[in-house]
Amino acid sequence: RQSPIDIKTVAKSGKGKKSPLDFSGRCSQYNLTEPHEPLEVDVIGGNCVASVNDAEYKMAQFHLHAPSEHTVDGKAHDGEIHFVHKSSDGAALLVVGIFLDIAPKSDEWLGPVLDALEIVNSTAHTENEAIVVQLKSYSNLIKKASKSSGIYNYPGSLTTPACDETADWWVVQTPIKISSIDFGHLHQDLVEYHITDDGNNARPVQPLNGRTVTRY
Numbered sequence: 001r002q003s004p005i006d007i008k009t010v011a012k013s014g015k016g017k018k019s020p021l022d023f024s025g026r027c028s029q030y031n032l033t034e035p036h037e038p039l040e041v042d043v044i045g046g047n048c049v050a051s052v053n054d055a056e057y058k059m060a061q062f063h064l065h066a067p068s069e070h071t072v073d074g075k076a077h078d079g080e081i082h083f084v085h086k087s088s089d090g091a092a093l094l095v096v097g098i099f100l101d102i103a104p105k106s107d108e109w110l111g112p113v114l115d116a117l118e119i120v121n122s123t124a125h126t127e128n129e130a131i132v133v134q135l136k137s138y139s140n141l142i143k144k145a146s147k148s149s150g151i152y153n154y155p156g157s158l159t160t161p162a163c164d165e166t167a168d169w170w171v172v173q174t175p176i177k178i179s180s181i182d183f184g185h186l187h188q189d190l191v192e193y194h195i196t197d198d199g200n201n202a203r204p205v206q207p208l209n210g211r212t213v214t215r216y
Contacts, residue, residue, distance in 0.1 A: 001165045002206035003156030004069035004097075005213070009173070012214050019151055019216035020052050021096075021170055023139035027059055031130040032116045041113065041133060048139070050085045050094050052168065057085035057094040062138070064113075066187055068099050069159050069202045070171050077175050078102050078183060080202070082159075083138055093158070093167040096142055099175035102183050107176040109141050114182050117189045141176065146216075148174040154213040159203040
């Protein structure tokens with residue numbers, strides 16, 4: 001049960017039911033340091049929780065991939081953000097993926113993240129010095145995008161080594177926007193951080209192996 005996968009838009013319906021995925025709490029501050037694989041932004045304190053059917057997972061970090069790791073009907077998006085939540089014992093994960101598509105203007109939520117990446121990548125920045133990023137609610141970002149065309153749920157894994165099969169995946173179909181200029185900067189940052197030689201850090205899609213993908 002490896003991730004990412006190719007999501008078919010004819011995925012099994014949740015029978016008109018509301019998605020069981022819910023969010024609570026607040027976490028507006030994050031740390032960005034000189035990144036390694038993947039490009040990761042860690043939450044500072046806060047009490048953000050994602051819950052599904054009485055199981056709770058605390059927000060830990062988010063990171064970016066370009067191009068997207070999940071594909072939809074065989075097509076990749078320009079990028080993908082993964083919001084990673086952990087159970088209290090750390091044994092289970094809940095990951096929400098939201099796509100990035102190039103557009104004339106970037107979603108305002110992305111602004112502080114992109115600015116922080118530029119600072120970390122500047123010559124004036126000291127290695128391992130953390131940059132504090134102040135962000136608006138990520139859960140509102142997810143909820144807004146999910147309302148448009150739904151969210152897909154399936155059991156899977158981390159997409160970076162050791163690819164542990166402990167993740168409950170929720171992938172939003174509607175992407176958020178990033179300008180071509182901002183995307184170019186993001187891509188260049190991935191090159192300059194030596195995460196990859198070409199700026200691409202997406203794992204290829206994996207076989208579904210009989211798993212059910214549910215759309216809400």
